[in-house]
Amino acid sequence: MAKVAVLGAGSWGTALSIVLADNQHEVRLWTHRTEQAKKINQTRRNDQYLDAVIPEAITAYSDLKQAIAGVTAVVFVVPTKAIREVARQVDPLISPETTIIHASKGIEPVTLKRVSQMIGEELTAFKEEEIVVLSGPSHAEEVALRQPTTVTVSSVDPDRARLTQDLFINESFRVYTSPDVLGIELGGALKNIIALGAGISDGLGYGDNAKAALMTRGLAEIARLGTSLGANPLSFLGLPGVGDLIVTCTSVHSRNWRAGNLLGKGNKLEDVLEQMGMVVEGVRTVKAAYQFAKEQQVEMPITEGIYQVLFEGKQPKDVVGQLMSRNKRQEMDDLAQLLMERYSQ
Known part of the structure; x- marks a missing residue:
């Protein structure tokens, strides 16, 4: 039996704790909220975020030092905008023997850092290569109900990846390993952009044809940017790539889909975020991916269109028209071509 600290008592942090x-x-x-910790311990519920009974083996803390004391692993599940602040607080409290895991999906705007890079910069005793990433198609609501779920853990350090696999794997939560940290993190982060687009499409009243096209071409964008940065293109065909893309673009559990759906119905972004009541990581990631695409000179028309809707006030229907009227091109110039180029050498 291990002692594990899970940092972040939202829906996903609660589900992983279960x-x-x-x-x-x-x-x-x-x-960080004292009242939330007290309520979880007293009622064994965290109803604001997840409709599930909290097992007795879970104790909630609002004191970070107490939460981390003596643990063998720390799992970061806070929003990406809070990663650096929490990591700085954690830094003096942990030993180099602790296994550091994160299950947050996003990219930091301006710096364009992935979550493992942010944590690695803030924890003085750890290198980025020692951090483990957990990602995949995994709605917290279904994980808490013990419904079959599969995820991937990734680290440059195979021993830490296997240790994390052992911590989490069970009959309802299957865990694979991968060495491609870059691909796993980018797939998990960038699919939130396409999920926003899928929600917008549904909000506009479009059907399955439009969503299938959006998801397929969105996957091509994700792979195009990811491989330009050095990721293995096969990672985007796995659980944290196409798997996470499917589940996030097609389910009402998805915050990003729900936010996009409200945008498609004509709501303003500020009103949507207020109505959601929880962090919508895709909104922040759109900014970072848009900047990434410009710097890498990678074509990402769907991402650019969603950026225009979110931050430039462009109407969703106008963006659809913009995408549909682009210059003619072949389809085989994207993910398949990237695979052919990599494995024909």
Whole structure:
């Protein structure tokens, strides 16, 4: 039995805590809100974020030092905008032997850093290569119900990846490993952009044809940017790529889909975010991906169109027209071509 601190008591942090508790680990679920911690411990519920019973093996803390004391692993599940601040608070409290895992999906605007890079910069005793990423098609609501779920953990350090796999894997939560940290993180982050687009499409009243096209061409954009940065194109065909893309673009559980759906129905971004009541990572990621595409000189027309809707006030229907009237081109110039180029050498 291990002692594990899960930092972030939102829906996903709570769901991962339940997985760990089911595996007989002692779990410390940290929140910066004292009242939330008290309520979880008293009622065994976290109803604001997740409709599930909290197992007795989980204890909520609002004191970070107490939550981390003596643990063998720390799992970051806070929003990407809070990663650096929380990591700085964690830094003096942990030893180099601790396994550091993150399950947050996003890219930092301006710096264009991935979450593992942000954590690696803030934790003085750890290098980016020692951090483990957990990602994949995994709605918290279904994980908490012990419905079959598969994810991938990735680290340059195979021992840390296997240790993380052992921590989480059970009959309802299957865990694979991968060495492609870059591809795993980018797939998990960038699919949120396409999920916003899928929600916008549904909000506009378009059907399955439009959504299928958006998801397929969106995957091509993700792979195009990811491989330009050095990721393995095969990663985007796996669980944190196409798997996560499918689940996030097609489910009402998806915050990004719900936010996009409201935008497609004519709501303003500020009103949508206020109505959601939870972080919509895709909005922040759009800014970063748009900047990435410009710097890498990678064509990402869907991402650019969603950026125009979110931040330049362009109407969603006008963006659809813009996408549909682009110059003619072949389809085989994207993911398949990237695979052919990589594996024909």
